[in-house]
Amino acid sequence: MRFRPLAKARSSAGATFGGLPSGFWWLWAAQLINRVCGFVMPLLAFYVTDELHYNAAFAGAVVAAIGIGSLVAGPFGGILADWLGHRPTLVGAQAATAVAMVLLAYARSPWTLLVGAFVVGVVNNATRPAHNALIAEVVPSKDQARAYSLNFWAINLGYSVAMLSVGLVVFTGYTALFWLNGATMLISALLVALRVPGRGRTPAPADADGNSGGGFGAVLRDRAFVAFVIAEFLVLTILYQSESGLPIAMGRDGFSPSTFGQVAALNGIVIAVAQLPLTRLYKRFPESRVLAGSSALIGLGYSVLLLGHSPWIYGASIVVWTLGEIGNTPTSFAIVARISPEHLRGRYQGLFQVAWTGSLVVAPLVGGAVINAWGAAPLWIGCLVVGAVAAAAQFRIGTRLSRRAEPAAAAEPAASAGPAAPAEPTRELTPP
Structure with a gap:
């Protein structure tokens, strides 16, 4: 009995860190x-x-x-x-x-x-x-x-x-x-x-007419993926209010940069402590639900700021949206990796990165403009609304993309089972 917690800890560590190349x-x-x-x-x-x-x-x-x-x-x-x-x-x-x-x-x-x-x-x-x-x-x-x-x-x-x-x-x-x-x-x-x-380099496969299926146009024609990038852009624009709207609001409330730094450090602390156990928990649910719930949680986290202006309220907000960030980021990258054909993986990741870099540009413009014109409360309400809209979109899009990823996951063991496996394009997924 006395060794059961230790055995459980070892099992959890093995499930988290074990088996990776x-x-x-x-x-x-x-x-x-x-x-x-x-x-x-x-x-x-x-x-x-x-x-x-x-x-x-x-x-x-x-x-x-x-x-x-x-x-x-x-x-x-x-x-x-x-x-x-x-x-x-x-x-x-x-x-x-x-x-x-x-x-x-x-x-x-x-x-x-x-x-x-x-x-x-x-x-x-x-x-x-x-x-x-x-x-x-x-x-x-x-x-x-x-x-x-x-x-x-x-x-x-x-x-x-x-x-x-x-x-x-x-x-x-x-x-x-x-x-x-x-x-x-x-x-x-x-x-x-x-x-x-x-x-x-992975060569692009040729179709029946001998034309290769490469190029950025092939990625842009994947409408489900482009919709996914747009939905993720909305989520990240909310998330990156941590670097624009949040410090501006705390400054207006009379807090010093030092206080902001101390409160903002909660983001890294929560990720360091909760990332690995939450990852094991999130694996029990379909990825589309994890994405949708995480997006809603990010919007909800910023809406917590409607409850007051104390450091405790700001800290509670950061904890809530960080839990959403933990679910959103790894899950979204894993989906992109699995739905992208091998010869286009870099391009798929490149277009997905535009959601991140684009939101870094747009988030401070939106946050600063809204707070300057109407104050912080409308910004937090907007985060809640946009988070809910993005969650609904990600549930539908994520379900569709997860279904596309299932054949590749099922075929992967077969691809490494024997000498003839490399000749079969089992990971090349065709957009619906």
């Missing part, structure tokens, strides 16, 4: 290393104003240049990943990011800063479609939801450590942080190049 864990380690030393992006505005003595408006323009580069990077990185292969694209983009980070540290004129920030935005975010597609390449379909959940966990663990370490700038100066960020990118590239397997 070593290639995934090297990818996971590379992701964690990147995030632990990811100082440049969060500190860029401070660097431009404090170190280079430009005004806040220009600092905003430099950060916006990264956002514009990120928008370009999704489709560009996806096409490159399908053309060159997922692993070569990831390694090349990480190496390019390392160089771009270091060069940005020595940019001084307005134009070199803007161009340098744009280039960093492109090459850094070009890693994401390749990274997510490579997870789908090395992890069997049945384990992909768990793998994306662990990847999301690594991102947030690393980010939390980086944010706790930003005080290093007092001792090292900003330039050293650029070099450290670049060096860890290069280390990650070497880990992926040396330890992660990759098949290289």
Whole structure:
């Protein structure tokens, strides 16, 4: 009896961490290393104003240049990943990011800063479609939801450590942080190049007339997937009020940046504590229900702010929408990985990334405009309404996409059972 809790803990740990290929864990380690030393992006505005003595408006323009580069990077990185292969694209983009980070540290004129920030935005975010597609390449379909959940966990663990370490700038100066960020990118590239397997480019299958089924047009013609990207864009626009509407509202309520940072840290704490057990819980339900419930929970979390203006209310809001974030992010990436044909995985991930980068641009514009015109309450009501609409859409779309993913999951064991398996295009899914 006394050993039952220990046995249960071991069983849970095995269900969470066991059975995944070593290639995934090297990818996971590379992701964690990147995030632990990811100082440049969060500190860029401070660097431009404090170190280079430009005004806040220009600092905003430099950060916006990264956002514009990120928008370009999704489709560009996806096409490159399908053309060159997922692993070569990831390694090349990480190496390019390392160089771009270091060069940005020595940019001084307005134009070199803007161009340098744009280039960093492109090459850094070009890693994401390749990274997510490579997870789908090395992890069997049945384990992909768990793998994306662990990847999301690594991102947030690393980010939390980086944010706790930003005080290093007092001792090292900003330039050293650029070099450290670049060096860890290069280390990650070497880990992926040396330890992660990759098949290289997957050729597009030809139809009966000999025409290949590739190109971004094939992705855009997948209407169910495009609708899914739009629904996810709505959800993420709500979620990213954490970086726009939330700090503005707390500032209007008289809270200091320090208080905001302490309250916002709840997001990383909840993810670190609850991510893995909730992932096991969410696996019991259909993915469409997890997506719909998570979207509704994100909208509901922001509506909690209608109840008052105390730090406790803000903290409760963050806890609620973080629980929704935990369900939404890994599940959505797993669905995209499973419905995308092998030769288009990079492009599918690239278009899906547009929902993320686009929402990062739109969320602050919407949040700031609504609060400036009508106050915070209409913004939180809007989050609740949009969350409910997106939840209904994701339930319907997610059900359709999950059904498409089922044949691939069923066929995957057969694909690796014998020598003749590679000749069968069992993972090539045709859009309905």
